[in-house]
Amino acid sequence: MREVEAAAALEHPNIVALHDWFSDGASSVLVWELVRGESLDKLGDRLRDADVVALGVELLDAIACAHRQGIVHRDVKPQNVMLDEHGHVKVMDFGIAHLMGADTVSYTHLRAHETVLDLVCRLLLEKK
Numbered sequence: 001m002r003e004v005e006a007a008a009a010l011e012h013p014n015i016v017a018l019h020d021w022f023s024d025g026a027s028s029v030l031v032w033e034l035v036r037g038e039s040l041d042k043l044g045d046r047l048r049d050a051d052v053v054a055l056g057v058e059l060l061d062a063i064a065c066a067h068r069q070g071i072v073h074r075d076v077k078p079q080n081v082m083l084d085e086h087g088h089v090k091v092m093d094f095g096i097a098h099l100m101g102a103d104t105v106s107y108t109h110l111r112a113h114e115t116v117l118d119l120v121c122r123l124l125l126e127k128k
Contacts, residue, residue, distance in 0.1 A: 010069060014062035016082070016092040035092065036085045041078035051087075058089035066091075 008018040017033040040055075047055070059081060066073060073080075075093060082090040 007071060010066060012062050012065040014058045014089045014091060016090050035082045035090045037082045039079050040081045040083060043083060055089050059091065062089065062091045
């Protein structure tokens with residue numbers, strides 16, 4: 001339940017808020033923020049290129065926020081990203097999220113002026 005507690009601590013305008021959770025030991029119930037809108041997989045070709053870029057920036061900002069707090073979503077896909085009624089991204093379904101530990105990559109591995117993409121490319125090259 002460490003992951004649930006960590007997800008509940010996430011506060012970002014582009015991450016669906018976890019308001020509460022209950023567990024009886026056998027099962028758990030999570031109480032999430034209600035988001036009115038559509039998931040990205042339902043939008044199809046209705047988005048303009050400029051909209052896709054703006055939504056991508058919001059999505060990456062939300063994921064970066066989670067990573068800074070030690071949470072890896074592990075299931076980012078169009079079905080898990082909502083576009084709310086105001087046109088903003090809401091990342092949801094942290095159900096298989098992983099809490100980062102010593103064995104996972106975190107933003108502390110970034111070198112000065114290095115982007116996340118630079119980090120991924122560097123780590124892939126270092127494995128070869």
